[in-house]
Amino acid sequence: xxxxxxxxxxxxxxFGFMGAKTLFSALELGLFxxxxxGPLDAETIRTRLxxxxxxxxxxxxxxxxxxxxxxxxxxxxxxxxADFYLDRAKPSYIGGLLEMxxxxxxxxxxxxxxxxRTGSPQNESKGGGENIFAALYADPVRLRLFLQSMTGVxxxxxxxxxxxxxxxxxxxxxxxxxxxxxxxxxxxxxHPHLTGGGFDLPIVGPVFEEYVASFxxxxxxxxxxxSFFTDPLPRADVLVMGHILHDWNLEEKRALLAKxxxxxxxxxALILYEALIDDERRRHVLGLLMSLNMLIETQGGxxxxxxxxxxxMREAGFRETRVERLTALDSMAVGVK
Ligand SMILES: C[S@@+](CC[C@H](N)C(=O)[O-])C[C@H]1O[C@@H](n2cnc3c(N)ncnc32)[C@H](O)[C@@H]1O
Numbered sequence: 001x002x003x004x005x006x007x008x009x010x011x012x013x014x015f016g017f018m019g020a021k022t023l024f025s026a027l028e029l030g031l032f033x034x035x036x037x038g039p040l041d042a043e044t045i046r047t048r049l050x051x052x053x054x055x056x057x058x059x060x061x062x063x064x065x066x067x068x069x070x071x072x073x074x075x076x077x078x079x080x081x082a083d084f085y086l087d088r089a090k091p092s093y094i095g096g097l098l099e100m101x102x103x104x105x106x107x108x109x110x111x112x113x114x115x116x117r118t119g120s121p122q123n124e125s126k127g128g129g130e131n132i133f134a135a136l137y138a139d140p141v142r143l144r145l146f147l148q149s150m151t152g153v154x155x156x157x158x159x160x161x162x163x164x165x166x167x168x169x170x171x172x173x174x175x176x177x178x179x180x181x182x183x184x185x186x187x188x189x190x191h192p193h194l195t196g197g198g199f200d201l202p203i204v205g206p207v208f209e210e211y212v213a214s215f216x217x218x219x220x221x222x223x224x225x226x227s228f229f230t231d232p233l234p235r236a237d238v239l240v241m242g243h244i245l246h247d248w249n250l251e252e253k254r255a256l257l258a259k260x261x262x263x264x265x266x267x268x269a270l271i272l273y274e275a276l277i278d279d280e281r282r283r284h285v286l287g288l289l290m291s292l293n294m295l296i297e298t299q300g301g302x303x304x305x306x307x308x309x310x311x312x313m314r315e316a317g318f319r320e321t322r323v324e325r326l327t328a329l330d331s332m333a334v335g336v337k
Pocket of ligand 1: 133150154180182200226229241242
């Protein structure tokens with residue numbers, strides 16, 4: 001007799017949002033920043049964070065089971081990853097992104113079904129409002145947190161790209177949509193012969209310049225203000241676009257690729273990196289979820305496979321293309337002019 005399948009996977013997915021919200025609440029309460037100073041017992045955590053005793057143990061032990069806290073005897077401590085990425089005081093903090101997921105996307109995703117039926121965004125722009133960046137950047141604190149969190153999110157890919165790409169063949173590079181400048185800094189630190197910078201909306205400039213200066217790299221990395229839809233891209237041997245193309249529809253993607261092609265010399269390279277979906281569109285769950293998120297967030301954005309990226313780059317004129325895995329999340333598609 002055939003054995004019945006288990007419902008484990010279904011339950012794990014169905015209850016998944018509760019784990020996410022538990023993490024978001026811990027972040028909102030400042031739990032990881034509190035524990036960054038050292039382990040504490042539950043009662044001390046309760047008084048320091050102003051919590052009710054009722055669900056205290058469940059809250060903390062859930063975070064232990066989720067791998068965000070460790071418990072030894074009576075005391076709770078951050079796990080290594082929570083301490084590195086979720087302590088507000090560290091430059092590697094990615095909580096700005098998680099705060100954004102909590103305050104914005106957690107609610108907007110409740111309307112996913114409506115988005116699937118209508119094909120329309122379900123965020124602030126629902127009913128014809130501003131685009132995601134205008135919404136995020138209206139508040140200077142949110143702007144800084146978002147840009148800083150992009151550095152934390154993209155750091156593993158930036159370090160992998162600094163190692164994997166043949167930078168010795170090139171002299172100049174510009175990261176297009178550079179945010180705080182996490183990638184240009186990593187590449188410049190690893191390759192002292194390179195100069196370059198970051199291109200982004202003018203409002204991003206001060207945050208980029210401050211970050212670059214903190215590494216003593218201001219003489220090698222400069223900020224280029226502009227919009228990639230209305231301004232030409234800076235000329236450089238290598239242009240990078242990280243988590244950019246997925247925000248836009250196919251026509252806009254092609255326009256950005258054409259602009260990049262235009263700005264590169266013969267032999268120059270364009271590197272696209274993001275959560276590229278596997279070519280079979282079966283396995284990379286986060287890449288596919290990211291693409292659904294583009295339905296929630298944008299008018300026409302969607303994520304794409306490495307094969308899509310290579311095809312579009314060849315159609316834009318690039319003569320050689322390849323895809324390389326950077327991290328569990330991101331891959332890079334490289335086009336050589
Ligand atoms: C999702 S973030 C990616 C940041 C960074 N490349 C990374 O991967 O960590 C998108 C970036 O595109 C920038 N951006 C959005 N619209 C832009 C435009 N029209 N021109 C230039 N940059 C833009 C945003 O300011 C933001 O820094």
